[in-house]
Amino acid sequence: MRNQKFFLLFFALLFLKEVYAQAPLITAVPARKTVSLNGRWQYIVDPYETGFYDYRFKERRENDREAYWNTDVQANKTDRKEHGYVDKYSLNVPGDWNSQAPQFLYYEGTVWYKKSFDYQKSSATNRVFLYFDAVNYRADVYLNGKKLGAHIGGFTPFDFEIPDSVLKAKNNFLVVKVDNKRGAEEVPTVNTDWWNYGGITRDVSLIEVPRAFVQDYSIHLKKPTAGGKPSTKNAAVEGWVKMNGQATGNVTVEIPELKLKKAFAVADSVVRFEMVLPSVQLWSPENPKLYEVIISTTADKVEDKIGFRTVEAFGKKVLLNGEPVFMRGISVHGEIAQQVRRAYSKEDARQLFSEAKELGCNMVRLAHYPHDENMTRMADSLGFLVWSEIPVYWTIDFGNKEVYRKAEKQLTEMITRDRNRASIIIWSVGNETPISPVRTDFMHNLISAAKALDDTRMVSAALEVNYNSGKNLNLIDDPLGQYVDLVAFNEYLGWYGGLPSNCRTTNWGTPYDKPLFISETGAGAKAGFHADSMTIFSEEYQEWYYKEQTAMLQRMPENFVGISPWVLADFRSPKRNNPVFQEGWNRKGLFSNEGKKKKAFYVLKAYYEQMRNKRQKK
Template identity: 75%
Template sequence: MKKITLTGFTWLIAFAAIAQNNLITNIPNRKSVSLNGKWQYIVDPYETGFYDYRYKELNENNGGAYWNTDVPANKTELNEHTYQEKNSLNVPGDWNHQDPKFLYYEGTVWYKKSFDYKKSASGKVFLYFGAVNYRADVYLNGKKLGAHKGGFTPFNFEVPANLLKETNNFLVVKVDNKRYADEVPTLNTDWWNYGGITREVKLIEVPDNFIQDYFIQLKRVSPGSIPAKTPEVEGWIKLNRAPASGEKLTVEIPELKLRQQFTASDTITKVHFTLPKIQLWSPETPKLYRVIISSNSDKTEDKIGFRTVEAFGKQVLLNGKPIFMRGISIHGEIPKEIRRAYSKEDAMQLLGEARELGCNMVRLAHYPHDETMTRLADSLGILVWSEIPVYWTINFGSNEVLDKAKAQLNEMITRDHNRASVIIWSVGNETPVSPTRTNFMHSLITEAKKLDQTRMVSAALEVNYSALKNLNEVNDPLGEFVDLVAFNEYLGWYGGLPDKCRTTNWSTPYNKPLFISETGAGAKGGFHADSLTRFSEEFQEWYFKEQVAMFKKMPENFVGLSPWVLNDFRSPKRNNQYQDGWNRKGLYDDQGNKKKAFYILKAYYNQIEKASNSKKK
């Protein structure tokens, strides 16, 4: 095992992956206390509660304001703030949809939750956040626990011993969703900047010595091979600290009557064993096995599917067999309620709509979605592309920005590296070609492959449409480093009309699978006109008819697509009379109605599925 230091953190390189230094995984199956519900708030656009009048950060040692208490010690104490029941927000939830005054708000909001807590056993307590957009500064009973940047990935802080009280705990989170040029994402995006504590908050109870993380996946087989009937697992188990001498770690899969024991060798211990004959996970048979991992003092359970995935030559192989990805891109938003998606019910709605379209794959754009999405995709048998928000105009020349992108990449992969549904880690979308950008993105690809060698790594590339009449070549230099050459094309929407597809051919100089990561056209639901009228359902329908005809003559390395997009979604960039603050490229409109183009894509997917089933027979 090798230790390296990066930006103040120590990372352990071990076997198939690098485990994140402090993130606890498998949160849904840990012992926990929910802190969801009503939280009081104070809007603070000048950050008065964070800085003194000399613009220095306040803390518990210099009269720190909002995080200590809002109850004066006596009637003479000056107190210029208070949390009130009339000012409350639901957690999880973005603030934008909860009160009209927050619609476009970008700035600081202080959240406060008072709660009682009785610890059920000895051990450690961690405060866990599914996501906060964008920066969170967290204070408990006057103590700052820490800060986190990144609006779509989880984080946790250990609560110091004896800090929690049985009654009247005072938890405060400073949430700041302002956009900055040197953040990830940067200033310019094409989606709504939902602020707030957007995912769940929990107190996690674990023993003093606990299982922090694990990686239980099939060992990579020889390129192009079908997994053996009794495949091998190669992975690791991470403890929160060095084990006791001779400590045993156990992996059990009751359904397979499997029990394997290992002597813990260090904080991270390699595990390697052979499974009895198993049912491999796939969209047709999304089999999940109950897996129990235990140490001398801790036990955690998960449901894990076993499968292999790789880009091999011109194909994508799932369990050694070619697969065509019938995909759709999805934003983490519930359009009818104009809010950020976060719950299992939300995931059921979004993935249910994708299944109705005939999809076996979804691209979760342009950031990691809530964990309920990937866990539900596991059980439904839906393949997943998961992405970090390296989007458009990131400052590619900044090492600091690169570190921020790597941190989000690490948190995304750490959370979901045991999800069978996730087959592609994406390091970005539509980044402009330059040597500096390519080096930046190549560094992220290298990092992703260190973190996880069992999945494909890609990015959604832009297309420079050729001056040649009949040929467009996807020749982004990043194509040399990705496993899957994915590109966004809008032939007939941005430039020309849809019939341009009839004379267009596609190619790439890279001997790799080719995937269309976006294609689409805008249409206002219920607006009908002739097919030449922009933003009519008929124009979008025509667009997809021409696209489908083009798909049918794509080169042999064409392995799938994820059109843009499942639902209309909010975007402040879109402001003509048909858009009115919405990106209208959805196949469902903002009220959940199917547009005419929905049926064109669905028919194409049904045709592909029938052809695939016929081949299997």
Template identity: 70%
Template sequence: MRKLFLFAICTLFTHMAMSQTNLITGIAARKTTSLNGAWQYIVDPYGTGFYDYRYQERKENDREAYWNTDEPVNKTERKEHKFTDKYILQVPGDWNSQAEKFLYYEGIVWYKKSFDFTRTSAANKVYLYFGAVNYEADVYLNGKKLGKHKGGFTPFNFEVPDSVLKATGNYLVVKVDNTRHKDEVPTVNTDWWNYGGITRDVQLIEVPQAFIQDYSLHIKKGASLKTSKNIPVEGWVQLNGGQSSKEVIVEVPELKIKKAFPVTGDKVAIQFNLPAVQLWSPQTPRLYTVVISTNTDRIEDKIGFRTIEVVGKQILLNGNPLFMRGICIHEEIPRQIRRAYNKQDALQLLGLAKELSCNMVRLAHYPHNENMARTADSLGILVWSEIPVYWTIDFNSTEVFEKARTQLAEMITRDHNRASIIIWSVGNETPVKPVRTNFMRNLISAARSLDSSRLVSAALEVNYQPGVNKIDDPLGEYVDIVSFNEYLGWYAGLPDRCRTAKWEFAYNKPFFISETGAETLYGFHGDSLTRWSEEYQEWFYREQVAMLKRMPDNFAGLSPWILCDFRSPRRNNQTFQEGWNNKGLIDQQGRKKKAFAVLKAYYDEKSSTPNP
């Protein structure tokens, strides 16, 4: 049975690795119309708007379906659904933070937006683009279903047929369902808040009939960086709409680069040399404007050029040894108890990481909004980006594998031109067993097939044994960096256990501590032995830092858990948690705990070394 599953997984992976996502990238560079703002809503816990009383999916023209108009044709027609301005949700945004009744709500909410629309050119195609909807979205425009998407943290788009879109009185309805299921990614069991809703931007995108769908540019793998001149760059441009153009032109105006490449198919290979370039790094987060054009379309972007690789026991950024002074971040603004989604939120969270003297963040445990990676580009912060393959998803299911692979593809497609992202992660704390290892190994292969210019990892667990802590997860054979979550002093003994800790590594690779931390309630004080006190967390970090200074030379950094306290229904100590995971170095009100200074002092010391 297991062999049959592995064969199915490999067959599915081989097929899917050859396909292309239909996601349009570089949205900021395109002609867009925002559909953000106030949306009317209906709460529908029984799915009445989707199913009839026999629990069969309603027909498209069923006038009782909530995706169809709520206006009766005459006074005799019975209508049992109605969207009104009495019930409004702001988009983007989660519903949990917008009304008390939604705090713990998991289920279906119907969103409706009315709008008028005039194309800038009658010949243009129009796409409807969602930054993210958590978790399942069914999208209808003027009673016609445009499509369905699963995955709460990745973007998707649908082409809008000309016959459906009107100049006035468009009726856009989205069925949003954040119900947790065993066969979804993530599964039913997580340690974060299940914020529901249309949590990121919604836009109409206009493109010509033949347009540039996506592109990728990066320094050629293995290129010599002994000088800053004649550095080879490679990549591709993905075209959509046929070969109406004879050539694709790539420009880097500041470097006086303008190159033309012949179009021989939908995907055009790009190769050229940079005559001189300032490499992107945390110290010099240099971004260059790149212009890509055909005879019908033109897009602009700002990207950085850098290399990331593993050589022996070291991670090298631009050929130089890298030590990652990291911190984990959830996509949440604690003081407002809501999903983060805009540039101001990104500046706030990444600004706090900079204040901690970080040069790296781990965006846990799912792809964050696009503003995070773009802001990290501009601030010079390295990024670990992850899909929510978390704890106990169904590793026996080929359908679950495809859901995970799709989210991986959508994450990589959206962000593969962000210089800040150096690590794609395929999961967190998954149980060691053969079927899981093969599942994760195939995700690693999928990540590399989609983007070979970055490192791939996963957050593993420590095999705590008497007298020794072993890092021997078999998945370590396949990752570029052996990353693991360790909680000596919180889940394993007291912090002084770090003093006698012995480590054994099964792999001769760089290793990275992807989590460590202890929980405390801000303002609760006691001696260092008192759990939940600030003094206990402070002691925990002091012992951790002392242990880290004794680590072997392949220790590549850490990202402690976590920057800010965050909501979690799993945390039910009504004195010290009350639905919060309080392992943050910063509390729910933005106040720094005592341990913040301990970690910052260690990072300040590390930042004074020659490593980036």
């Protein structure tokens, strides 16, 4: 019944009107036959959107010669062309435009990207999809003068099937209108505390598949009884395979290392299956074991690396494979501070995880939006637990049905892409959203949608704190707490209120009989600025803050299961305008924007070593 609800929800979302991607999302793209369209793309900056609207501000017709999605080549010398793409104006894809030229630093608006390419299908009957891992924020996509579709959402993937009548063997003219303007009816909304990097920020590729192909799949350990441990012998695995196109015959699921190969008949587009693994090593941070899994039909084959584990909130604990786990986390932005740009590559992921590992982390909160697939796949291989989040951030328009639709679509795309990543244990539906009945309904509906899409993980959000409950007790009694699996909250005691010494008499609690997690805490410091511990923005103040915080954590209630302080590294934010200490940077990083460790780094590292040693002794 749950699977039926999931697919009804999935297909309903696919046919929502106007701006969403026209093709169902293809998963496991790194495992497929692809052709990269990364590299240099020509561009036109269009702040007035002249290439999209005519002088009456009406959307241009498809064959309008002045539409920027149409050719810029003159038919003859009398053919007036008022736009053009040249190599002099080109940008790297993937990449944000802000970091590639000084004039783009604060630019918010429309940029047209153009790429020419040749493509010859390997079989005339095959289908070709154009896949984007992310474009911030709205993308309108045109190929050879024909609109393939549009997508809204700056951090989730989308794709379009290219009709045979449109794709050419030579000189394809691909144009993407990218618009990163913030909007009151968008997700996120106009007010955020991070840089609004615009552009085609992640990989672009062509995917060639057979007429009937494996579009999506899920494979995971079957949940044991609540609070139970999964077996490593004769372990039950369940899942499904979603076919696209008129498939016949069998779907085969194979795990070569376990000498397991099972065929399942294709009765309709969704093939559900159960198998028993004769033996299995469970995935964990200490042993991030991944198995090669091959899903195939007579025409198609997809290979993936999948870890098998279970996770649940049970009573006052978070159980990973039936054992309590303490999350030694850190919050991470998808940014490479030293180069002041959006992160997107394997090398970027390796840098961020290397810094987290040096800190002693076993967990990362990927804030405040879905990070690129390199991050989640690398977390699988390195053994990091992951909190993955959509950008329902601060005060969006909770009473607006269209805004909800955009949020749920981003949630669907995040879960669809990453549901087979063992590292992800928490789907988060938002951060610091102000309490009201309409907001709670909005967030509750997102939680329900997440559970319908994937009931194998915890669902949470960073909740609000009641600082007026009395007797030095701060209470996390946000009404959303009754719906989440993990009660998570952000606190900045000693930075946004009082001094770090206030931690000595402060206690934390929640009326919900659930695990308790600190999803943010931190203080700002300009690397290299040294003073006494009372001087704000000094490394010594930040160090004092963390000393008081980690001492306070020793008094946390028994349901305290971890923390992800804010933040791994300094990051760009237009909200941070102190001309001496910030200069457009949020300085709460434990690493500076030059990659240097601040004094607070060593305080948190020592605490994490203590917690790791404490667990090992149990």
